[in-house]
Amino acid sequence: MKFQGVLFFPVTPFAADGSLDEERLAQHIENGVAAGAGGVFVACGTGEFHALTPDEIERATRVAVETTAGRVPVLAAAGGPTPVARDHADRVARAGADGILLLPPYLVTAPQRGLVRYVEEVTAASDLPVIFYQRGTARLTADTAAEIAALPKVVGLKDGLGDIERMHRIVRAVRAVPGTENFQFFNGLPTAEMTAPAYHGIGVPLYSSAVFAFAPEIALAFHRALAEADRPLLDTLLDEFYGPLVQLRDEVPGYAVALVKSGVALRGLDVGGVRAPLVDPSPEHIARLAKLIDRGLEVVAA
Numbered sequence: 001m002k003f004q005g006v007l008f009f010p011v012t013p014f015a016a017d018g019s020l021d022e023e024r025l026a027q028h029i030e031n032g033v034a035a036g037a038g039g040v041f042v043a044c045g046t047g048e049f050h051a052l053t054p055d056e057i058e059r060a061t062r063v064a065v066e067t068t069a070g071r072v073p074v075l076a077a078a079g080g081p082t083p084v085a086r087d088h089a090d091r092v093a094r095a096g097a098d099g100i101l102l103l104p105p106y107l108v109t110a111p112q113r114g115l116v117r118y119v120e121e122v123t124a125a126s127d128l129p130v131i132f133y134q135r136g137t138a139r140l141t142a143d144t145a146a147e148i149a150a151l152p153k154v155v156g157l158k159d160g161l162g163d164i165e166r167m168h169r170i171v172r173a174v175r176a177v178p179g180t181e182n183f184q185f186f187n188g189l190p191t192a193e194m195t196a197p198a199y200h201g202i203g204v205p206l207y208s209s210a211v212f213a214f215a216p217e218i219a220l221a222f223h224r225a226l227a228e229a230d231r232p233l234l235d236t237l238l239d240e241f242y243g244p245l246v247q248l249r250d251e252v253p254g255y256a257v258a259l260v261k262s263g264v265a266l267r268g269l270d271v272g273g274v275r276a277p278l279v280d281p282s283p284e285h286i287a288r289l290a291k292l293i294d295r296g297l298e299v300v301a302a
């Protein structure tokens with residue numbers, strides 16, 4: 001399973017009664033694949049994994065698999081307490097996913113040996129390849145990352161910490177392990193484009209793009225500019241779109257998800273609001289987001 005291009009993390013649409021809206025999810029995913037997504041990561045962070053039932057994760061995964069119809073890889077999330085994560089892994093495998101994004105254990109801060117054990121026990125629940133998500137309570141040393149990378153089903157590591165030195169050490173340690181030539185690293189920070197140039201410099205070219213969910217034109221233009229070292233376009237997008245977007249995102253906890261949902265709605269697909277404990281953006285913030293989207297589209301159309 002080799003990824004190229006922009007990785008698409010769809011939101012999870014909810015109907016007026018709060019239930020999972022499978023029809024709108026299928027439309028949202030189809031729009032993203034048609035726009036040029038390199039892979040679909042359904043029911044993950046942007047998809048409100050924290051607020052979904054195991055059954056909803058399985059159903060969302062099935063919708064993604066049926067909608068993509070083999071055009072791009074589909075991965076779904078597993079995480080939380082070990083028995084729950086194992087159940088997630090079994091469910092998304094049953095739904096036809098190509099792989100798993102393994103999120104951290106719930107709350108507990110574990111020793112490094114415990115994190116390895118967590119990955120071992122969850123990966124035993126299915127035959128699917130796994131990408132381990134380093135964030136929150138799951139902070140790996142370089143040695144632990146190399147040990148996890150050597151596990152048979154682990155094919156990648158996604159970083160959500162933003163510690164460039166730690167990640168650089170991890171990349172170098174993993175690359176020193178025989179047989180990890182095809183192991184893949186991902187920048188998983190919110191609004192990852194802001195740090196994509198720095199991660200690219202330490203050997204982490206892949207990143208998740210929340211912006212792709214509502215403005216694929218902007219996300220794809222940024223990705224091309226990064227690949228082609230088009231510094232003027234990169235700087236303009238970072239200064240006039242991504243930077244202000246991050247500033248808005250940081251004004252309210254949870255906006256890394258809620259603003260994306262509002263962005264999808266602004267672009268024409270009503271995907272409902274976010275589930276508690278997140279809150280939907282205020283009208284003022286939605287208006288600011290709309291202006292930012294317009295400006296970003298102007299930049300890439302110039």
